[in-house]
Amino acid sequence: MTDENRHGGKPPLVVVALGGHAFMQRGETGTHDDHLRNADAICEQLMTLVERGYHLVITHGNGPQVGAQLERDEMCGDTQPIRPLDVLVAQTEGSLGYYLQQSMLNSLRRRDIRRFVVTVVTQVIVDRDDPAFEHPTKPVGPFLAEEEAKRRERELGWSVAEEKGRGWRRVVPSPIPQKVI
Known part of the structure; x- marks a missing residue:
């Protein structure tokens, strides 16, 4: 069938x-x-x-x-x-x-x-003025100890954030897609 x-x-x-x-x-x-x-x-x-x-x-x-x-x-x-x-x-x-x-x-x-x-x-097309570019929140990569995350933030210019109970991760901008092209 x-x-x-x-x-x-x-x-x-x-x-x-x-x-x-x-x-x-x-x-x-x-x-x-x-x-x-x-x-x-x-x-x-x-x-x-x-x-x-x-x-x-x-x-x-x-x-x-x-x-x-x-x-x-x-x-x-x-x-x-x-x-x-x-x-x-x-x-x-x-x-x-x-x-x-x-x-x-x-x-x-x-x-x-x-x-x-x-x-x-x-x-995708995104708005260049999307606040995500100023305040990254999308976690990427492995979990890190706080000390290592802070070192990378300082030395490499990363943005990092803690995920409660799991550790620290790098965060990157994730603007809202306006349109898929």
Whole structure:
């Protein structure tokens, strides 16, 4: 039975929103294998919807991954240029999309389901006067002890904030998107 027949017309669409931590479970460090294993587990769970004929749009966060990439860039800052945050966001968005796309294609093939899977890196328009630029609140990267967070704030110009009971993290601007382009 085709998707169109099962639902009496066009297949229903489901939007699935994942946080960046869905790719890094507690105790994991965010290795390639961690990301791939977690993407596999996510896609296996989503196959229930696919097998019922739903079409999926999967969106995801990438805070932990952006923070890790920022840290890598800063560690190499003496020999390599540090890239702007928007470039790192796009890079990590693309890599997580790649993990999901590979895992979804593998899950579909195991079930002999023929579907297209596409990764799209998005861009948004924001208001340059958004207060988020003056008061960053979006946590990225690993949790740090207060002393280390304050050192990085002082020496690297980071903005940091405490997450009660969990530690300190770098915070970056996260302006409200005005439009997806």
